Amino acid sequence: MTVGIVIVSHSVKLAEGVAELAGQMAPNVTIRAAGGMDDGSLGTDFDRVCTALEQADTGDGAVLLYDLGSARMIADLAVEAHANPLHAVVVDAPVVEGAVAAAVAAQGGGDLAGVARAAGERPPEF
């Protein structure tokens, strides 16, 4: 059981940075960065998010985290377009903290609901 993770962001760097940070604590989890537009400008790219979601869901589903509100709408649309929309959950949580928590939960073998729950919980005190 390994739930995947998609980071939806307006920025290529932000998405990749969150993915690398979360990946550090979750070497076996597929974390895909879907940030920025094709031309490098800031914005959310639906096709990129769809591709990332296809890759992140390796059978056990995937959670999507997003940076700002308009990215949430794109994430929702990507879930609707996903082969199995029940295999993808958009989590309303701070993107960095949520991604690290989700990655750790997925690394620990959590199922889709468990990983989504972990991502949405207030992160532990550091």
Next chain:
Amino acid sequence: MTVGIVIVSHSVKLAEGVAELAGQMAPNVTIRAAGGMDDGSLGTDFDRVCTALEQADTGDGAVLLYDLGSARMIADLAVEAHANPLHAVVVDAPVVEGAVAAAVAAQGGGDLAGVARAAGERPPEF
């Protein structure tokens, strides 16, 4: 009155991505990314944070946002080392959401306390 912003992160990309996202809504605000280590590995670099803070505080102070707990400790140390520690505030808020809110508040001419408060408030619904 323009309060500056420092993004303290374990990742170069994450810090730069947050800075570019927040900067989009705050063209006149100095936002400095202080992410990653000199050798490119993930971690927080104290000297980088200190330099970023010196640059971000152009006279009206600066707020620092951080990604994970150990980055907070480095941010605190950078404030203690800052020429005027009362001119720098570490904000305990989700880094992306907090940075955007802080940037918008600083762009609007908020003072240090106001910018720190804006960063720490729950972001508006999108």
Next chain:
Amino acid sequence: MTMGCSGTDVASAVRAMATVVAAHRDELVELDRAIGDGDHGENLKRGFEAVVSALDSSEVDTPTAVLKLVAKTLISKVGGASGPLLGTAFLRAATSLEEVDGASVAAALRAALDGVVARGKAEVGDKTMVDALRPAVDAAEAVKDKSVAEVLAAAATAAEAGAESTIPLVARKGRASYLGERSAGHLDPGARSTSLLLRSLVDSAAAS
């Protein structure tokens, strides 16, 4: 009076929208710079340019197929909040546009509004495109037994007034909500572009 109802006519109307968007790019950018991130004009320009390319290179022939292509392209290419919102609007309009008369145009506009609200959760008063679109739909429905041209004219006029009504509002949805009270005193870019798109439809209907 009936509006042309072939796929080609709808495609022409959409191309005319693209022209209007390009002509107002800078204005929309300026509006978005004041209370957002300054990309709304560029977002819509990029999106509608992609729509025109898509229409050029595809053989969609029914109004529904054209509108679906428009929807899909806007969702993919706009890059900002207005992409999924307008995309959902076109998608919902597509599936409800069966015949083209006043009533069906009003119904399509209603479906578009419902889609925007379902997607973005904004209501009138939140300082968004909904402030233009909802009064437009209400006005269209009030005259839905008249011609397509009259229905569209009523919608566009109401949308223009609705857009103006956003000026004093404090934003509660979208990026502008980060500004709080400072968002008051500015026209919402998405409300403005929505009124422009509806006015463009009026002109297309008159020309056809």
Next chain:
Amino acid sequence: MTMGCSGTDVASAVRAMATVVAAHRDELVELDRAIGDGDHGENLKRGFEAVVSALDSSEVDTPTAVLKLVAKTLISKVGGASGPLLGTAFLRAATSLEEVDGASVAAALRAALDGVVARGKAEVGDKTMVDALRPAVDAAEAVKDKSVAEVLAAAATAAEAGAESTIPLVARKGRASYLGERSAGHLDPGARSTSLLLRSLVDSAAAS
């Protein structure tokens, strides 16, 4: 018995720590891989290598000056939570180490602990280096009228037991706290390295 109290002696003890850290790099990495991000051994190795370089290229001569240089270098070069924590520990120890006898060593350890707690807000039971350091300080104070070597030996032995005590704990501070219940059953890397550093001091005191 008194420990050498020149800056050179302190520097030698710190160099010995660097050797110990390098020898245990992989072990600390493995421990951190289980409940963290797998960098603790590398972080400390990098930090202490930088400390050795700094000592090589500077002319600090008092124990206080050496410890401050160590603190500053660890804060700058470690890159993880252990950097600001150990750095603060060395900094506090530096400013409280006036003469080198059992009592002052115990006092320096107490100051170091207080610094770690002030910086990281962890307490015993949170599964951090504090679980090694606090019992070490308590043990040191209990024998503070004895020699430096005995004080350090008491501290190191207590730190080792304290580190072991972290195994069943659920982490409440630091990165491992993200794992919740799954953090139980693993030795905390920072508690382990703290016990290694203290044991290294014992060996340095015996050799001097």
